[in-house]
Amino acid sequence: MTTHRCAACMRALVAGTDDTICPGCVARLCAVLAELPRQLPLLEELLYPSGGPAQRGSVGRAHSPLPVRLDILDLLGPGHVVPRQDVPGDQAEGVPIAPLLHGWARYVAQSYPRVHHDQHGTAHVTRGDAEPVSRRGTDVPSWCAWLLAYAPYVAMQDWAADMLEQLEQLLARIRAKTDGGPARTTRDAPCPVCTGFALASRDGQPVILCEACGTSLTEAEYAQHAAAVLPALTHLAVRLVLADRSEAGERRVPA
Structure with a gap:
């Protein structure tokens, strides 16, 4: 299909x-x-253009500025x-x-x-x-x-x-x-198409747009997508942070 x-x-x-x-x-x-x-x-x-008095030391013009x-x-x-x-x-x-x-x-x-219809009543497009x-x-x-x-x-x-x-x-x-x-708000979940973290929305606009690939999502579609991917991404981020702290602590232990 x-x-x-x-x-x-x-x-x-x-x-x-x-x-x-x-x-x-x-x-x-x-x-x-x-x-x-x-x-x-x-x-x-x-x-x-905003007008104003001439400033001393400015470079002269060969012609008047455009209005x-x-x-x-x-x-x-x-x-x-x-x-x-x-x-x-x-x-x-x-x-x-x-x-x-x-x-x-x-x-x-x-x-x-x-x-329109001709004289015989036949419709023509x-x-x-x-x-x-x-x-x-x-x-x-x-x-x-x-x-x-x-x-x-x-x-x-x-x-x-x-x-x-x-x-x-x-x-x-x-x-x-x-x-x-309109004010721009970035979204936490990655794009479902290109996987880039480039989803953003603007106030008053009904869609969330990926600024990397152009994919658009409604609020309902984004909520469903975010619910599916953010828990795993959050868990992964926490593990990476804890791993970095553990490695930093090991480096500070004197030999």
């Missing part, structure tokens, strides 16, 4: 599901879309969905937030099946040429809400892992600027 695996974290999928990513990765996608609007005010505060930070403008400004080779400083950070979200919304809309319509507007929060509504459909597509990867990379770029991500 063939085991189908999550295209994002390679965990086994539930038998009979049409999804291409696991529930944990769907939760990761939803968490990213929920956090992006909360990061916008932090980015906007960083857009304009905005280009690295922040790269994230907040307009842009193309696909990065292009451009002049230095133009979209140096990649695709801005709104164009990337709008691009994915358009991709979802064009792949979503639409049913078509795809393509559709534009996403958001009743909320066309800003970042609106597109995030639009994509959240289509998350169950996205989870069934073969490009779902690509969407998750791009949006997580976008959020990582933003957090590197704002330092405003």
Whole structure:
């Protein structure tokens, strides 16, 4: 029997599901879309460099300083969905937030099946040429809400892992600027896939992520895994500590 695996974290999928990513990765996608609007005010505060009086002894400029930070403008400004080779400083950070979200919304809309009936009453299913319509507007929060509504459909597509990867990379770029991500908590148990001690969770996010291999666990899955492996690991750690103390004591005994 063939085991189908999550295209994002390679965990086994539930038998009979049409999804291409696991529930944990769907939760990761939803968490990213929920956090992006909360990061916008932090980015906007960083857009304009802080002013101040000229300092004595500073090196003079051949031109006036720019009124905005280009690295922040790269994230907040307009842009193309696909990065292009451009002049230095133009979209140096990649695709801005709104164009990337709008691009994915358009991709979802064009792949979503639409049913229409001809004059004989026969139903036809078509795809393509559709534009996403958001009743909320066309800003970042609106597109995030639009994509959240289509998350169950996205989870069934073969490009779902690509969407998750791009949006997580976008959020990582933003957090590197704002330092405003949710508080991070490391977990004691090792990853059940790569066995590395790299499991961590963030406040308000429903999954625990392995930062080494990308495996995601729900709280219930982690609790079951931790209950199975931590007692033995704790016993081993105690034995190693006692052995080290015993060896240290033997070394201190005079000959």
